[in-house]
Amino acid sequence: MLSMKILIVSENGDSITERIIDWLLHYNSEVIHISDSESKILYDMQLISDENSSTILVVDGEEVYIEEIGSYFWRRGFINYSFENFNFTMVKTSNVSFDMEVSKHLSREKEVLIKNIYFQLENIENRLGSYLNFEENKIDVLNKAKCVGLKIPSTIITTNKKRLIEFKKINGDIISKPMHSSFTYKESDVKSYSHLTIEVNEDDIDEQNDIFFPALFQEKIRKKYELRIFFLKGVCYSMAIFSQQDEQTKIDFRNYNKVKPNRMVPYILPTDIELKICKLMNYLELDNGSIDMIVTYDNNYVFLEVNPVGQFGMVSYPCNYYIEKKIAQMLMSN
Amino acid sequence: MKKNKVLLLFANCIFVKGVCRSTICDLQRNKYHLVPNSMGDVLQDLSNESFDQIKSKYIDNLNVVEEYIQFIEENELGFWCEKSEKEFFPKLDLKWDYPAVISNAIIDIDRNSNHPFESIFKQLESLGCADIQMRFFDFFSLEEIASILDMLEGLKIQSIEILCKHDNSIKNEDFLSLVKKLPRIKKITIYDRMCDDVIAKEDGILIISTKNRISSQSDCGNICPANFNTSLGFFSEAQTYNTCLNRKISIDIKGELCNCPSLNKRYGNVRNSLLKDVSDRSDFKEVYYLNKDQIEVCKECEFRYICIDCRAFLSDPENKNSKPSKCSYDPYTCQGFN
Numbered sequence: 001m002l003s004m005k006i007l008i009v010s011e012n013g014d015s016i017t018e019r020i021i022d023w024l025l026h027y028n029s030e031v032i033h034i035s036d037s038e039s040k041i042l043y044d045m046q047l048i049s050d051e052n053s054s055t056i057l058v059v060d061g062e063e064v065y066i067e068e069i070g071s072y073f074w075r076r077g078f079i080n081y082s083f084e085n086f087n088f089t090m091v092k093t094s095n096v097s098f099d100m101e102v103s104k105h106l107s108r109e110k111e112v113l114i115k116n117i118y119f120q121l122e123n124i125e126n127r128l129g130s131y132l133n134f135e136e137n138k139i140d141v142l143n144k145a146k147c148v149g150l151k152i153p154s155t156i157i158t159t160n161k162k163r164l165i166e167f168k169k170i171n172g173d174i175i176s177k178p179m180h181s182s183f184t185y186k187e188s189d190v191k192s193y194s195h196l197t198i199e200v201n202e203d204d205i206d207e208q209n210d211i212f213f214p215a216l217f218q219e220k221i222r223k224k225y226e227l228r229i230f231f232l233k234g235v236c237y238s239m240a241i242f243s244q245q246d247e248q249t250k251i252d253f254r255n256y257n258k259v260k261p262n263r264m265v266p267y268i269l270p271t272d273i274e275l276k277i278c279k280l281m282n283y284l285e286l287d288n289g290s291i292d293m294i295v296t297y298d299n300n301y302v303f304l305e306v307n308p309v310g311q312f313g314m315v316s317y318p319c320n321y322y323i324e325k326k327i328a329q330m331l332m333s334n
Numbered sequence: 335m336k337k338n339k340v341l342l343l344f345a346n347c348i349f350v351k352g353v354c355r356s357t358i359c360d361l362q363r364n365k366y367h368l369v370p371n372s373m374g375d376v377l378q379d380l381s382n383e384s385f386d387q388i389k390s391k392y393i394d395n396l397n398v399v400e401e402y403i404q405f406i407e408e409n410e411l412g413f414w415c416e417k418s419e420k421e422f423f424p425k426l427d428l429k430w431d432y433p434a435v436i437s438n439a440i441i442d443i444d445r446n447s448n449h450p451f452e453s454i455f456k457q458l459e460s461l462g463c464a465d466i467q468m469r470f471f472d473f474f475s476l477e478e479i480a481s482i483l484d485m486l487e488g489l490k491i492q493s494i495e496i497l498c499k500h501d502n503s504i505k506n507e508d509f510l511s512l513v514k515k516l517p518r519i520k521k522i523t524i525y526d527r528m529c530d531d532v533i534a535k536e537d538g539i540l541i542i543s544t545k546n547r548i549s550s551q552s553d554c555g556n557i558c559p560a561n562f563n564t565s566l567g568f569f570s571e572a573q574t575y576n577t578c579l580n581r582k583i584s585i586d587i588k589g590e591l592c593n594c595p596s597l598n599k600r601y602g603n604v605r606n607s608l609l610k611d612v613s614d615r616s617d618f619k620e621v622y623y624l625n626k627d628q629i630e631v632c633k634e635c636e637f638r639y640i641c642i643d644c645r646a647f648l649s650d651p652e653n654k655n656s657k658p659s660k661c662s663y664d665p666y667t668c669q670g671f672n
Contacts, residue, residue, distance in 0.1 A: 228554035
C-alpha cells in the first residue's frame with residue numbers, strides 16, 4: 001500500500017494555508033502543495049483499463065500519482081497546467097477564421113482534461129472544499145436559506161425605478177450590494193473605485209433613470225452585533241463583531257477601522273440556528289465556508305450570505321480557535 | 335447605562351487581579367488598564383445581576399460603581415446584554431499551541447566564536463524555528479553580519495533580531511539599507527552608542543540605539559513595562575509556559591547548547607550535537623513549564639501574564655522559583671516602575 005499523501009491547492013502566499021502546512025509538517029505528514037500561479041504543473045498521463053487506473057501529474061518536477069493522495073484540500077485557486085510545447089493559441093494558417101475555430105476546439109479539449117482531474121480529486125473520500133462547487137449564486141443562497149427556516153433581509157432585484165421606490169417605502173432604510181462579489185478598481189495609490197455594500201437614500205434613487213442596470217437592494221437591518229461563522233464539516237466556529245460604536249464600519253464591517261478595530265469575540269450559536277446553518281450548508285453541498293449574520297435588537301438571527309472561500313483566519317485568530325490545527329488533523333485522518 | 339441588563343467584559347478584555355491593584359488586559363487592542371481591585375468585585379456582580387438589583391449592596395458607593403461603569407464604557411471594554419444572552423458569550427479559551435518543537439533561538443557571537451552558521455540555520459529551520467535573535471558581543475561590520483544572514487536564503491526562518499556594537503564607521507543609512515536588503519530583520523539594537531535613540535520605527539521594523547554597554551549574556555533579563563506584551567498569543571502562552579524559555583534553544587559564544595546563555599546548564603556543543611537531540615530531551619524541556627503562576631512574588635502581580643520572565647538572574651540564586659533579580663517592581667506596594 002503506497003503511503004498516503006495530502007494534496008492542498010491554494011492561492012499564492014495564502015498565509016492560513018501555510019499555517020495548516022506547518023501543522024501537517026509538525027505531524028510528519030507528506031504534503032504536496034499546489035500554489036496557484038507559482039507551482040509548475042505538467043500533465044503526464046491518465047490510464048484507464050480493466051486491470052487498473054492511474055493518473056500522473058508532475059508537480060514542480062516531482063511525479064504525483066493521484067491514487068496516492070489520501071486527503072485533498074481545495075482552499076482556493078486553480079491547478080494551472082503548463083502545456084509548454086503546445087502553444088495552440090498561435091495556430092497560424094492564412095485563414096484567420098479557421099485558426100480561431102481550431103484554437104477554440106483545442107481549448108475545449110484541454111478543458112475536458114483539466115476538469116477530469118478535479119473530478120478525480122473530488123472523489124477522494126477525505127476531502128475538504130470543492131473547486132467545482134464554489135461559485136455560489138447569492139440569490140439562490142437567499143432562497144435556500146429561507147427554505148431551511150433562516151430569516152433573511154427583505155430583498156429586491158430590479159431594473160425598475162418605480163419598484164425600487166415602492167420597496168423603499170415599505171422597508172424604510174435600504175442598502176445595495178453587488179450580486180456576485182465586491183469589486184475594487186485601483187486607479188492610483190490614492191484613488192480607487194469600489195462596489196461594496198452602501199446605504200441608498202432618496203436622493204440616490206431620484207438620480208436614477210426609470211430603467212437601470214439590474215441591482216440588488218435589501219432592507220437595512222439594525223444590528224445589535226454581527227456574526228461571522230466558519231462552518232467546517234458540521235461544526236460552527238462563531239465570532240461576534242461589535243461594530244455599532246463605529247460610524248465607519250456601521251454599514252459593512254469590512255470598511256475597516258485600523259485605529260480602533262471592532263470588538264471580535266467568540267460566540268456560541270443557539271442550537272436551532274446552528275442546526276439551520278448545518279442544514280443550509282448541506283443543501284448547498286458545501287463542507288466549509290464563512291457565514292455572515294446579523295443579530296437584531298429583537299434577538300432575531302438574520303442570514304446575510306455565505307462565502308465558500310472566505311478568510312477563516314479572521315475568526316480563528318481572535319477567538320483562539322486553532323481552526324488551522326483542526327483542519328490539519330482532519331486531513332491526517334486517512 | 336442599561337438598567338435591566340448585565341454588563342459583561344468582552345472575552346478578550348481580561349481582568350487580572352494583583353495584590354494592591356489589578357489590570358484589565360485588552361488582548362485585542364494590545365494595551366492594559368490599571369484598575370482598583372474592587373472593580374473586579376463590582377464587575378463580577380454586574381455580570382450576574384442588573385445595576386438595579388445590586389444597588390442595595392453598593393448603596394454607600396453608588397457613585398464609584400457608576401464611575402467604574404463609565405470607565406468600561408468609555409474604553410469599550412464591555413457591553414450590556416440581557417441575562418438570557420450570557421450563554422452565547424463564552425470566555426476566551428486561553429490554550430496555546432505551536433506547530434513546532436522550537437519556536438525561537440538565541441545565537442551569541444564574539445570574535446572567538448566559530449559557529450557553523452549554515453548548519454545551524456538549516457537545523458533551526460527543520461525544527462520549525464521562526465525567530466532568531468543574534469547578539470554580537472564584539473564589533474562586527476554590517477558586511478560581516480550580512481554575509482552571515484545571507485545563509486538564510488531559501489529558508490523558512492521568519493524574523494531576525496540583531497544586537498550589535500556601535501562603531502563610528504557605521505551610519506544610520508547603513509542600517510536602513512541592511513534592513514532593505516534583508517527584510518527578515520525586524521529589530522536592530524545598537525549598543526555602546528552616544529545616546530538612546532530611535533533610528534527607525536515603521537513597517538514592523540524597529541531600529542534603536544542605546545548608550546548601555548553590553549558586553550555579554552549577563553546584560554539580558556531586564557524586566558520593565560517597555561517589554562510588556564499584551565497580545566493574545568503572549569497572554570495565552572503565559573498561562574502555561576515560561577514566556578522567555580518556552581521552545582527556545584540557544585547557542586553561546588563557545589557554541590555550547592543551552593536553554594539560555596545566561597543559565598548555567600549546557601547540553602553539548604553545536605559542532606558535535608544535533609539541535610534536535612537536545613530539544614527532545616525532557617530535562618531541556620522542563621524549564622518550558624515554569625510559568626509565572628509558580629514564581630514567587632510574580633504569581634501575585636497584576637502584570638504576571640503580560641510580563642516576560644527571566645530564570646537566569648534570580649533574586650535568590652538558590653531558589654529556582656524566585657522572582658527575577660532585574661525586576662524592580664514590588665506588587666505589594668505598587669512601587670518600582672517609574
